[in-house]
Amino acid sequence: xxxxxxxxxxxxxxxxxxxxxxxxxxxxxxxxxxxxxxxxxxxxxxxxxxxxxxxxxxxxxxxxxxxxxxxxxxxxxxxxxxxxxxxxxxxxxxxxxxxxxxxxxxxxxxxxxxxxxxxxxxxxxxxxxxxxxxxxxxxxxxxxxxxxxxxxxxxxxxx
Amino acid sequence: xxxxxxxxxxxxxxxxxxxxxxxxxxxxxxxxxxxxxxxxxxxxxxxxxxxxxxxxxxxxxxxxxxxxxxxxxxxxxxxxxxxxxxxxxxxxxxxxxxxxxxxxxxxxxxxxxxxxxxxxxxxxxxxxxxxxxxxxxxxxxxxxxxxxxxxxxxxxxxx
DNA sequence: TATTGTTATACTCTATAACTATA
DNA sequence: TATAGTTATAGAGTATAACAATA
Numbered sequence: 001x002x003x004x005x006x007x008x009x010x011x012x013x014x015x016x017x018x019x020x021x022x023x024x025x026x027x028x029x030x031x032x033x034x035x036x037x038x039x040x041x042x043x044x045x046x047x048x049x050x051x052x053x054x055x056x057x058x059x060x061x062x063x064x065x066x067x068x069x070x071x072x073x074x075x076x077x078x079x080x081x082x083x084x085x086x087x088x089x090x091x092x093x094x095x096x097x098x099x100x101x102x103x104x105x106x107x108x109x110x111x112x113x114x115x116x117x118x119x120x121x122x123x124x125x126x127x128x129x130x131x132x133x134x135x136x137x138x139x140x141x142x143x144x145x146x147x148x149x150x151x152x153x154x155x156x157x158x159x
Numbered sequence: 160x161x162x163x164x165x166x167x168x169x170x171x172x173x174x175x176x177x178x179x180x181x182x183x184x185x186x187x188x189x190x191x192x193x194x195x196x197x198x199x200x201x202x203x204x205x206x207x208x209x210x211x212x213x214x215x216x217x218x219x220x221x222x223x224x225x226x227x228x229x230x231x232x233x234x235x236x237x238x239x240x241x242x243x244x245x246x247x248x249x250x251x252x253x254x255x256x257x258x259x260x261x262x263x264x265x266x267x268x269x270x271x272x273x274x275x276x277x278x279x280x281x282x283x284x285x286x287x288x289x290x291x292x293x294x295x296x297x298x299x300x301x302x303x304x305x306x307x308x309x310x311x312x313x314x315x316x317x318x
Numbered sequence: 319t320a321t322t323g324t325t326a327t328a329c330t331c332t333a334t335a336a337c338t339a340t341a
Numbered sequence: 342t343a344t345a346g347t348t349a350t351a352g353a354g355t356a357t358a359a360c361a362a363t364a
Contacts, residue, residue: 014220014227014230014231016215016216016219016220016231017219018215018216018218018219019212019215019216022283022287023287023291023299023302023303024193024197024286024287024290025212026303026306026307027186027189027190027193027306028190028193028194029233029306029310030186030190030306030309030310031186031187031189031190033309033310033313033314034183034186034187034309034313035183035187036313037313037316038183048353048354049187050354053178053184056175056177056178057175057177057178059177060175060176060177061173061175065322065323066322066323067321067322067323068173071173072173072175074188075354075355076355076356076357077322077323077324078323078324078325078326078355078356078357078358079354079355079356080323081322081323081324081325082324084323085324101321101322101363101364102322102362102363102364103321103322103323103362103363103364104321104322104323104363105322105323124181127183128181128182128183130312130316131183131309131312131313131316132182132309132312133312134308134312135305135308135309139301139305140182142298142301143182143302143305144182144185146294146298146302147185147186147188147189148185149293149294150189150192150193150290150291150294151188151189151192153289153290153291153292153293154192154193154195154196154290155192157196157289157290207330207331209331224345224346225345225346226344226345226346234331234332235332235333235334236345236346236347237332237333237334237335237346237347237348237349238331238332238333239346240345240346240347240348241347241348243346244347260340260341260344260345261339261340261341261345262338262339262340262341262344262345262346263340263344263345263346264345264346
């Protein structure tokens with residue numbers, strides 16, 4: 001007996017009406033799709049989402065300390081240490097002891113790091129253009145404001 | 160020397176303008192916030208997101224096979240087996256060999272499973288009301304349609 | 319005493335390969 | 342041969358504890 005009468009597009013075989021009612025379910029599903037596409041996009045550059053983000057913020061805030069980048073990236077410091085190690089081994093970042101505090105390291109991009117970031121950024125922009133096509137600038141702004149509202153509601157509840 | 164001049168609300172210490180330009184970053188950030196809140200909400204019932212979703216779809220499609228539930232939940236069958244085991248050990252689901260195919264199991268909720276699901280559903284609805292407060296029904300509909308569009312763009316690109 | 323960065327570790331989520339019992 | 346479910350396992354991602362060096 002074949003029960004493939006349930007086939008639907010989009011990876012789901014069946015529309016689960018109960019699950020469908022939860023907005024969070026859709027946000028999570030969309031987020032997973034974006035992550036899958038972005039991860040694939042970044043693989044070409046030997047980058048992961050977090051290492052790409054790290055290069056991005058290290059370029060933007062060149063010279064800040066490792067622990068501050070961990071805060072910006074919202075990751076724990078032990079995990080940041082591993083990422084910094086990875087990026088340093090690839091010669092994409094410089095890690096220099098700060099004169100004012102010999103425990104700390106100031107991070108910045110190497111020319112190679114900047115080059116990789118530039119190419120990867122183009123690919124990520126193309127990835128976003130692909131996934132977000134059909135969304136007008138006004139829609140996008142409105143959409144973002146709702147995302148903002150939700151995260152604000154979350155963090156306010158944690159105070 | 161204290162560099163805490165960077166402190167901002169919302170868990171981020173600094174507004175990373177480059178990261179901020181990527182819509183995917185905001186979706187991911189919001190999704191993580193929702194997941195954190197939902198996971199905490201479900202802990203009270205000894206449920207995780209995936210076990211809650213499983214109970215929900217097993218109630219909705221009572222009697223379907225394990226592998227079909229895996230498809231609906233968009234998880235791999237080995238992972239489904241573990242989840243089914245967990246739910247069965249808690250006596251929240253029945254797992255019955257199907258007469259037509261002795262390899263397969265039909266899943267359904269026990270009365271205990273239904274009771275847990277009912278209570279947990281209320282808590283999840285409260286969680287959503289909390290996180291999504293301030294979003295009008297029209298906003299919500301529009302927001303959902305954009306999420307739909309993005310996932311459609313993703314799955315179309317995979318054809 | 320507190321903080322920066324490190325190491326080790328552990329837990330969750332997810333994916334794959336290989337097995338068994340049926341079909 | 343193919344499929345349903347299982348087992349074992351491996352890889353991410355993420356979190357905590359404990360440590361050395363420095364403040």
